[in-house]
Amino acid sequence: MIKRRVAVIGAGMTLFRRRMLETGRELSYEASRMALEAAGMSMKDVESVVIGTAPDAFDGVHMKGEYLIEGAGGVGRANTRVYVGGGTGVFTPVGGWWHVASGLFDTCLVVGEEKMSPLRPHPQSAFWSIFDHTTERPLGVTLLWIFALEMRRYMHAHNVTEEDIALVAVKNKMNALDHPCAQIASKITVDDVMNSEKIVWPVKRYDVSPPSDGAAAAVLVSEDVARKFTKDPVWIDGVGWNVDTQYWTNRELCYPAYVERAARMAYKMAKIEDPRRQLDFAEVYDPFDYKELHHMEGLLLAKKGEAPRLTREGVTQRNGEFPVNPSGGLLGVGNPIAAAGMMKVCEVFWQLRGEAGRRQVRGKRAERGLAQAWGDLLQCGTVITMKG
Amino acid sequence: MSSKVSRYPGTEVTHDDIEANSYLMTHYQAELKYAWTSGVATGRYLKGLKEGEIWGRRCDGCGRVMVPPRMYCELCFRPTDGWVKLRDTGRVVTYSIAYVNFDASRRQDPIIVAVVEVDGASPMMGILHLLGEVDPEDVKIGMRVQAVWKKVEDRSGAITDIVHFRPLGGR
Numbered sequence: 217m218i219k220r221r222v223a224v225i226g227a228g229m230t231l232f233r234r235r236m237l238e239t240g241r242e243l244s245y246e247a248s249r250m251a252l253e254a255a256g257m258s259m260k261d262v263e264s265v266v267i268g269t270a271p272d273a274f275d276g277v278h279m280k281g282e283y284l285i286e287g288a289g290g291v292g293r294a295n296t297r298v299y300v301g302g303g304t305g306v307f308t309p310v311g312g313w314w315h316v317a318s319g320l321f322d323t324c325l326v327v328g329e330e331k332m333s334p335l336r337p338h339p340q341s342a343f344w345s346i347f348d349h350t351t352e353r354p355l356g357v358t359l360l361w362i363f364a365l366e367m368r369r370y371m372h373a374h375n376v377t378e379e380d381i382a383l384v385a386v387k388n389k390m391n392a393l394d395h396p397c398a399q400i401a402s403k404i405t406v407d408d409v410m411n412s413e414k415i416v417w418p419v420k421r422y423d424v425s426p427p428s429d430g431a432a433a434a435v436l437v438s439e440d441v442a443r444k445f446t447k448d449p450v451w452i453d454g455v456g457w458n459v460d461t462q463y464w465t466n467r468e469l470c471y472p473a474y475v476e477r478a479a480r481m482a483y484k485m486a487k488i489e490d491p492r493r494q495l496d497f498a499e500v501y502d503p504f505d506y507k508e509l510h511h512m513e514g515l516l517l518a519k520k521g522e523a524p525r526l527t528r529e530g531v532t533q534r535n536g537e538f539p540v541n542p543s544g545g546l547l548g549v550g551n552p553i554a555a556a557g558m559m560k561v562c563e564v565f566w567q568l569r570g571e572a573g574r575r576q577v578r579g580k581r582a583e584r585g586l587a588q589a590w591g592d593l594l595q596c597g598t599v600i601t602m603k604g
Numbered sequence: 605m606s607s608k609v610s611r612y613p614g615t616e617v618t619h620d621d622i623e624a625n626s627y628l629m630t631h632y633q634a635e636l637k638y639a640w641t642s643g644v645a646t647g648r649y650l651k652g653l654k655e656g657e658i659w660g661r662r663c664d665g666c667g668r669v670m671v672p673p674r675m676y677c678e679l680c681f682r683p684t685d686g687w688v689k690l691r692d693t694g695r696v697v698t699y700s701i702a703y704v705n706f707d708a709s710r711r712q713d714p715i716i717v718a719v720v721e722v723d724g725a726s727p728m729m730g731i732l733h734l735l736g737e738v739d740p741e742d743v744k745i746g747m748r749v750q751a752v753w754k755k756v757e758d759r760s761g762a763i764t765d766i767v768h769f770r771p772l773g774g775r
Contacts, residue, residue, distance in 0.1 A: 230614040236614050236617060237627060238615060246613035250609065338707055338708035338709075340706065340707060340708040344706045354762055355734060355763060356715075360708075364702070364717070365700050365717065365718075367700075372745045414701070414703050415703060416717070417701040418700065463670075466728060468728055571606040
């Protein structure tokens with residue numbers, strides 16, 4: 217069914233910050249330039265471009281795929297924007313993968329960009345428009361409400377404490393201290409999380425990632441092209457995505473079945489039967505700390521309700537038996553939505569190339585890794601598996 | 605980041621920079637106005653709410669009774685088969701306590717938000733609503749609740765015709 221192998225041969229990213237001087241185009245350009253440089257390529261070598269960016273409402277710029285084209289190298293090329301809410305960051309290289317795997321193109325530059333800072337006073341208000349205009353918005357719904365509803369349901373289903381969940385925030389913010397692009401890396405304790413401001417209980421301030429500006433990019437190529445440019449390609453060996461019903465109040469929220477379906481699609485392609493054993497580490501989507509646990513279970517990296525125990529036992533630490541979010545994740549590096557998912561794919565690339573420096577899992581080069589993102593109305597999973 | 609790269613691009617603009625007008629910024633306030641039709645299924649649902657009733661929709665393909673109602677079943681991908689009057693009682697599936705408004709500004713008095721599984725609909729068929737007449741610390745998952753309706757003359761055919769759900773049997 218799949219025609220050709222697809223390699224990643226370069227990755228790049230900007231700093232992630234609450235607000236950047238650079239426009240979205242300029243951020244896209246900087247990340248793209250770095251990815252091309254790492255690949256040893258120029259824009260002339262690129263045939264197609266896939267841009268990922270989340271709601272237009274953040275920027276107040278409609279048609280962002282077209283707006284960003286200048287900085288993402290898409291001018292005069294087969295340019296596409298993909299969008300599945302927060303899942304976009306990992307869906308962007310999935311889009312690039314199908315461009316190359318299909319045989320349509322030998323090269324594809326994939327760029328994730330987000331500039332959340334323009335919307336004042338806070339980008340949170342843009343999320344209001346994702347809810348049903350008749351049955352939900354009149355209640356004053358916010359995105360934070362529904363995360364808190366999901367977190368509470370997860371805690372209830374498996375008897376998970378807020379302290380257990382806080383361990384994820386502590387770990388990821390600590391991991392991010394070794395990431396030079398990180399926005400909110402810090403050394404904090406479980407007590408700090410517990411004592412932080414209640415936003416929508418059980419979500420507290422340190423349970424949640426910040427709004428950010430930033431961009432990240434990667435160069436995807438066919439096997440023939442990869443051999444010309446590098447001795448050290450990283451292969452995308454599995455991709456998966458899945459979207460569930462938007463009637464989110466009609467679903468059991470304690471388990472992300474759509475993430476499992478996306479993971480199973482990727483694992484089948486990558487011939488992974490036991491992901492916990494066959495993968496070395498994972499970059500799991502963590503816009504909130506409980507989401508890392510929720511997603512580990514959906515990705516079949518832990519049994520249902522088991523992720524908090526693995527976290528408590530240190531399994532998911534960077535030097536643990538199965539590191540999760542060695543980059544520092546969204547909780548530590550920051551959450552410019554589409555760029556954040558793309559950052560995870562870049563991290564897997566750097567880990568598999570042995571270029572992650574102090575973040576290298578268990579201090580050595582990894583052989584196989586996974587990146588996952590999640591989005592829409594608690595409804596979408598996107599997964600990519602890679603090997604060196 | 606790659607260990608091969610020593611400098612990462614990007615220039616941070618801090619809160620102080622903005623206060624000090626260190627950078628030029630262009631401001632704009634959108635004034636967009638919309639009027640949404642309710643649609644076929646939700647329109648009937650709203651008419652029911654105005655009459656103090658919650659209506660669901662039945663699919664004979666999968667046997668589910670769905671709320672919010674829809675004219676087609678997204679799983680069977682066929683038309684749904686009929687209207688079912690549900691009860692105005694239910695069960696709290698999950699809840700949270702909101703200290704912020706939609707724009708992340710802070711509230712003085714928190715509100716309790718919940719998914720309520722409606723009696724008469726299929727298991728896990730819940731709707732988003734608010735809880736009231738209960739202290740946040742007394743709310744439990746699985747708690748039985750009942751809709752508190754606006755006065756008949758104040759109802760407009762909207763989800764807010766239900767003021768909130770309160771513990772069944774009162775406080």
